[in-house]
Amino acid sequence: MKFGGTSMATPDRIRRVAALIAAEAAAGKKLAVVVSAMAGKTNELVAWADVLGPSAQGVGSVDDEADVVVASGEQVTSGLLAIALRSQGLRARSWMGWQIPILTDDSHGRARIVDIPGEKLGAAIDTGEIAIVPGFQGVTSDGRITTLGRGGSDTSAVAVAAALKAACDIYTDVDGVYTTDPRIEPKARRMPKISYEEMLEMASLGAKVLQTRSVELAMAHRVPVRVLSSFVETLAGPDEGTLICDEDEIVEKRIVSGVAMSRDEAKITLFGVPDRIGVTADVFMRLADAKLNIDMIVQSNARQADRTNLIFTVGRRDAAAAEKLMRDAQDAIGFEEIRVDQDVCKVSVVGVGMKSHAGVARTMFEALAEKGISLQAISTSEIKISVLIHQDYAELAVRALHGAYGLDAAA
Ligand code: ASP
Numbered sequence: 001m002k003f004g005g006t007s008m009a010t011p012d013r014i015r016r017v018a019a020l021i022a023a024e025a026a027a028g029k030k031l032a033v034v035v036s037a038m039a040g041k042t043n044e045l046v047a048w049a050d051v052l053g054p055s056a057q058g059v060g061s062v063d064d065e066a067d068v069v070v071a072s073g074e075q076v077t078s079g080l081l082a083i084a085l086r087s088q089g090l091r092a093r094s095w096m097g098w099q100i101p102i103l104t105d106d107s108h109g110r111a112r113i114v115d116i117p118g119e120k121l122g123a124a125i126d127t128g129e130i131a132i133v134p135g136f137q138g139v140t141s142d143g144r145i146t147t148l149g150r151g152g153s154d155t156s157a158v159a160v161a162a163a164l165k166a167a168c169d170i171y172t173d174v175d176g177v178y179t180t181d182p183r184i185e186p187k188a189r190r191m192p193k194i195s196y197e198e199m200l201e202m203a204s205l206g207a208k209v210l211q212t213r214s215v216e217l218a219m220a221h222r223v224p225v226r227v228l229s230s231f232v233e234t235l236a237g238p239d240e241g242t243l244i245c246d247e248d249e250i251v252e253k254r255i256v257s258g259v260a261m262s263r264d265e266a267k268i269t270l271f272g273v274p275d276r277i278g279v280t281a282d283v284f285m286r287l288a289d290a291k292l293n294i295d296m297i298v299q300s301n302a303r304q305a306d307r308t309n310l311i312f313t314v315g316r317r318d319a320a321a322a323e324k325l326m327r328d329a330q331d332a333i334g335f336e337e338i339r340v341d342q343d344v345c346k347v348s349v350v351g352v353g354m355k356s357h358a359g360v361a362r363t364m365f366e367a368l369a370e371k372g373i374s375l376q377a378i379s380t381s382e383i384k385i386s387v388l389i390h391q392d393y394a395e396l397a398v399r400a401l402h403g404a405y406g407l408d409a410a411a
């Protein structure tokens with residue numbers, strides 16, 4: 001079981017979480033519980049660390065010490081939950097990342113889990129003791145504390161489940177994964193099941209239910225993950241929440257399962273790039289060396305025969321860095337002009353059914369054309385089509401596509 005920050009926000013809520021855990025234990029389950037810090041706590045700790053030092057890599061870096069600070073939020077909630085469980089007469093103990101251990105690499109602030117030897121934890125759980133594990137934190141092979149990046153407790157939960165060969169229930173603010181954001185389209189429906197592949201696309205395309213890395217991990221280790229509401233008094237029934245599982249386990253398959261939208265986009269256009277072999281490689285080598293993550297790419301011939309236009313998108317936070325990098329290299333690359341557009345958003349449709357059905361793109365483009373929305377870039381994968389559009393049309397596009405693919409809930 002994993003509980004997010006809202007569920008752990010106050011002693012009173014922690015007591016309610018303990019009651020849910022007690023009910024699960026009474027049903028005869030052996031349990032490991034992963035917890036987030038109290039809601040808002042991580043932001044507060046990050047801010048404190050920022051006040052005192054720059055959180056940059058390199059000389060004078062304080063990232064390893066920042067991890068010591070921010071990982072403490074989860075240590076507090078782990079201890080508090082163990083106390084609450086014991087006071088309800090249950091056997092429970094906390095296991096810090098270094099005690100299990102949850103071994104990670106040393107990329108402080110965004111560490112990746114390398115290994116979780118499950119033996120000690122598993123043996124304790126087998127005796128009937130409930131194990132409480134702080135999410136978000138790990139330890140390097142040198143014994144230094146690391147954190148897994150924002151939202152990382154989801155990844156901790158899936159990783160612990162994988163190590164114990166268990167299923168993973170993630171209790172969160174929403175009662176499942178929806179066909180699209182219900183705040184944008186009230187006709188959105190909760191999906192009873194979604195495949196790992198689809199969830200991975202949805203998560204990386206901006207559906208903020210789970211950290212993307214946690215879905216990757218669940219897919220790699222075939223961990224069944226259920227997303228459930230934490231605002232409940234009793235244990236969830238089998239029909240509640242959303243099960244993230246293997247595609248084969250989903251009987252009712254749709255061509256398109258969901259519509260995702262992300263405003264965290266910026267479009268960079270290089271006009272008049274010399275059309276010679278190696279120039280595209282040169283551009284993206286520079287961006288990669290600066291660790292800038294590129295998403296969509298469009299290259300097209302310009303009017304002049306020996307020039308092309310190159311469009312790519314980056315996260316909004318990276319736009320200024322990418323622009324500077326390109327301007328500094330303008331002579332070396334040889335493009336004529338650069339433009340940066342921040343007022344764009346990406347809207348995507350996702351579905352495993354696309355692999356074997358024709359006409360999915362046509363439905364998308366028709367629905368958007370009907371609303372007068374122009375497309376600035378398009379990208380596809382086997383199970384997704386994304387378009388970049390003006391951000392003013394974000395909501396309109398989401399609703400149009402939700403309807404066009406028959407996802408609207410019956411009135
Ligand atoms: N507390 C951490 C965060 O806010 C980790 C998590 O809750 O997933 O990012």
Ligand code: MG
Nearest residue numbers: 004151154209
């Ligand atoms: Mg979260």
